[in-house]
Amino acid sequence: DTEVTQTPKHLVMGMTNKKSLKCEQHMGHRAMYWYKQKAKKPPELMFVYSYEKLSINESVPSRFSPECPNSSLLNLHLHALQPEDSALYLCASSQGDNEQFFGPGTRLTVL
């Protein structure tokens, strides 16, 4: 299995809602990532987990809360988001220093 899966594909939420994005990989990769991508822009790194421990948090607001329950799963908990948080949220994983495998993303709309 050489893919990263993400659920849901699309999510619409209000500013007072709490929701979670899920990411799964079964390639045995040691590192997992969350990126945020706005239209016509490059992916921006949010969080990095290495061996299930948070190793990088790129000054992301606390309304985004990552969680890595085990080596295959990565969650992103969302609470009290703003309309400007609407974007494509991409999960990725990697084993070595070169290739990152990206999931298809969750397209999030905050109303």
Place this chain on the structure above:
Amino acid sequence: GQSLEQPSEVTAVEGAIVQINCTYQTSGFYGLSWYQQHDGGAPTFLSYNALDGLEETGRFSSFLSRSDSYGYLLLQELQMKDSASYFCAVSSQAGTALIFGKGTTLSVSS
């Protein structure tokens, strides 16, 4: 600061060769990667250079010069399906975060 510069748009015809350049200025450097992203899709890995020189993978090649902080992606025998955004990305630390350039939109016409 950290920055990666690449052209915003490139156009070409089928069968042609295109080179997308990338210059970078980062606080650390571990390697230069290239990713392709079609509209509505996820980035997919194309190539990686950690050492100076040329890496060839089918129709795509990538080059790196660490002393010049410069690399390029060479796409040969262009096909319509190559129309996409191409991002260069730097790994500033071993095996972790990627810093992406702004992306180059390649349009291939017949």
